[in-house]
Amino acid sequence: MTQSDFTRLAAMIFGLFSLIVAIAAVPEALNRAGSIGADSIRFAMIAISVAAGVVFLRARATIAMLRRIAGSTGTGPLRFCCALVMPVPVLINSLSGIVPYWAGLCIMGAFLIAFVFPGLAFRGVIVTASSALSMQDLGTLAKPMIHRNRWILYGYSAATGMLVLPFIFFIYAPQVILSEAYRPVGEWLAFGLPLGVIGITMLPLFWVVPAAARPRTLPGLTVCTAVTAFLAVAGYNIMLLRSVPAIAARIGGSEIVLSYPILTVEPDQTGRFCSRSVQIGTDAGPVKLCNFSPEMFEALTQSETLQITGKSTWMGQVASVIDVPG
Structure with missing residues (x-):
């Protein structure tokens, strides 16, 4: 071949x-x-x-x-x-x-x-001279504009820092049963906030592209912006819908015991990230819990409710113990 x-x-x-x-x-x-x-x-x-x-x-x-x-x-x-x-x-x-x-x-x-x-x-591709600007070139061109106004500098610095935040929170992202009050707020923030952050960080790069370099620079810059936005939305979903509610519960939550109805039981063991799963009904909508032990999963298949013990705040509850009532 x-x-x-x-x-x-x-x-x-x-x-x-x-x-x-x-x-x-x-x-x-x-x-x-x-x-x-x-x-x-x-x-x-x-x-x-x-x-x-x-x-x-x-x-x-x-x-x-x-x-x-x-x-x-x-x-x-x-x-x-x-x-x-x-x-x-x-x-x-x-x-x-x-x-x-x-x-x-x-x-x-x-x-x-x-x-x-x-x-x-x-292999064998010959790169010809191009008028396209690299990200390093665009950063060099945008730097004077950003530093000229301290408010733009502060906003740009804050936005850049907020792009790093999800990667820090990713190390602690347990599954959380979100409350009815926080779930819609968290979902809109997890979608809108990263898009706003990407807009603040990437728009200066679009502004400084010289007219002669636009045809070859803007397509690549647009793809880079779209990919970064996608990764940012994914990261903020983990941060705002898992890490932040979990940390809030660990720090300031009170221990409570709640029972939830079991909606569906899925014994599929082929999934690499979610096998032996149970979907429960909560005030904020269905929640899927994964990776139960075979013994626990067998007990859940015989029950109509699931009991969760864990710390909770207005954002939601983090499960520390999952059991079958009685």
Whole structure:
């Protein structure tokens, strides 16, 4: 098998894999609908998987297009975009488990070799002189404008810091049973706040692009902004809908015992991130709890209610003990 044959085969299999897992994930995503933030991320990832499938199934044309673009922009931005898209179908596959986990990893590995590192699809690409500006160039151009006004500087510094926050909170993100009062507030903040932060941090870069460099700079900058916004929304969902309520409960919550009705029981053990799950009804809507031990799960299948003990605030409750009443 030649290098060209391998890259085309890797692209076609990845495209087919992306389409299959996206189609299979739609019913599961609709079944889990209920949270604006989580639903937005879930369906956005399905859309990305579908788009990747459509693009990479046309392997020959797509590889030719990528090589042509790399000739003017360099291979770095394209490798970066491929690296971001690469894990999306594998994550989407965790919803349905239609493709074996090991097969998904093998497909992702072949795609990695073909399009990221060492990037066989880009071997032999000759990069021509380009008027496109790099992110470093844009940062250099925007720096005087940001520092000229201290309010812009303060706002930009605060927004940049807020992009880092979700990664700090990610280390502590237990599942929380959100309250009816906090859930809609948290969901709107988790969606709107990161978009506002991205707007503050990225708009200066758009403003400083010289007219001559816009045709080749703005497309890449737009893609970078969209990817950053997607990651920011995902990070803020974890921070505001899990970490913040959990930390608030640990610090200032009071210990309470609450019982919830069991809506559905799913014994599927093929899921890598959520197996032996139970969906309970709360005042704020259905909540899915995952990864129970076989003994506990067997007891839950024989019960109509689930009892949770844990600290709680107006934001929600963090479970420390989950049991069957009686």
